[in-house]
Amino acid sequence: MAGQLLVAVGIDANDNMYPIAYAVAELESKDSWCWFLQLLIEDLGPVSEYGWTFISDQQKGLDKAFELVVPEASHRWCVRHLYGNFKEKFKGQALKDQLWSAAMSSNEVDFNCEMEKLRGLDEEAYRWLKNRDPNMWARHRFSPRTKCDMLLNNLCECFNSWILAARDKPILTMLEMIRCKIMRRLQVKRDLISKCEGPICPKIQGKLEKNKTLSHRFRPMYCGNGLFQVGDTLVDQHSVNLWTRTCSCRRWELNGIPCMHAISAIFHNRQEAEQFVDKCYTPEAYLRAYSPVIQPVKSMKYWPTVNQTPVLPPIVKKQPGRPKKRRIIKDSEMEKNKDPTKLCKKGG
Numbered sequence: 001m002a003g004q005l006l007v008a009v010g011i012d013a014n015d016n017m018y019p020i021a022y023a024v025a026e027l028e029s030k031d032s033w034c035w036f037l038q039l040l041i042e043d044l045g046p047v048s049e050y051g052w053t054f055i056s057d058q059q060k061g062l063d064k065a066f067e068l069v070v071p072e073a074s075h076r077w078c079v080r081h082l083y084g085n086f087k088e089k090f091k092g093q094a095l096k097d098q099l100w101s102a103a104m105s106s107n108e109v110d111f112n113c114e115m116e117k118l119r120g121l122d123e124e125a126y127r128w129l130k131n132r133d134p135n136m137w138a139r140h141r142f143s144p145r146t147k148c149d150m151l152l153n154n155l156c157e158c159f160n161s162w163i164l165a166a167r168d169k170p171i172l173t174m175l176e177m178i179r180c181k182i183m184r185r186l187q188v189k190r191d192l193i194s195k196c197e198g199p200i201c202p203k204i205q206g207k208l209e210k211n212k213t214l215s216h217r218f219r220p221m222y223c224g225n226g227l228f229q230v231g232d233t234l235v236d237q238h239s240v241n242l243w244t245r246t247c248s249c250r251r252w253e254l255n256g257i258p259c260m261h262a263i264s265a266i267f268h269n270r271q272e273a274e275q276f277v278d279k280c281y282t283p284e285a286y287l288r289a290y291s292p293v294i295q296p297v298k299s300m301k302y303w304p305t306v307n308q309t310p311v312l313p314p315i316v317k318k319q320p321g322r323p324k325k326r327r328i329i330k331d332s333e334m335e336k337n338k339d340p341t342k343l344c345k346k347g348g
Helices: 030-044 060-069 079-086 093-104 108-121 123-130 154-162 171-193 202-217 251-255 260-268 283-289 331-337
Strands: 004-011 017-025 053-056 074-077 219-224 227-231 237-241
Touching: 004 030, 004 154, 017 030, 017 154, 017 171, 030 060, 053 060, 074 079, 079 093, 079 123, 093 108, 093 123, 108 123, 171 283, 202 260, 219 260, 227 260, 237 260
Parallel strands: 053 074
Antiparallel strands: 004 017, 219 227, 227 237
């Protein structure tokens, strides 16, 4: 099929991929993305009311579409794509690790510290990264309203691999296969969450248990009015407020899951950490997301006959980039055509 599949994918209450919308366009361009985003916002609701946050690669047409259609929305860059541009000029494992350390810093103090370390390694690399808007890629600048501190758009890659069998089919077959997969997925997820007995979703419970284990090395001191000073040394101390559900490390604010410092204070009060997890991670919130039902569709022979002009296929346009000279050979074909008397170079 000649064309581009445009997709919007979200994240559900259990940290799983949640398909939201998809469409087929002739090219991946500014006009195509503007059309797709306009329809998406009409369905989801205005940004001013819901505060949508988008994360994407640095595709030029998409960046311009965000500015035109949803200028008030929060927009993040995928750090993997940012590093892809970074490594063209600055190579080496040390610089790569330092970029990721800066991006993952959850508060401004740690961020500035990591940036100074990068400056000590390479002044040019420091200036290059400093010129990029930290609101787009640095975790400490993310809004706590979204309760999501993701730095990557891996969910799109998950969706890509999930629909791999449908991508090379004719357009109607492809769209029907994707529809059926999503229709089935919604019901499977509803069945799975019905077996959940805890107050929060299973993956979130796993993250919380990890923080519980890490919290044992901290010593909380109660200061009054829900305030705690939590630390293991004089150098590593944090301020925790159980009433406002905040910690000076900012991890709790960013993702809605109590950090190890907060859990240490919660245990001091003889309370359950699950009570302090944000409501967006509850099975009830999960079920609300999967409550819509995609209606079944009868086959084409049952469709009513209309006297309208038939829908014509889209105009085939040349796709950007160099076309492939050879088609991709599948592993099954390689096994079929392999000479049993010769050894394979792969993994030799």
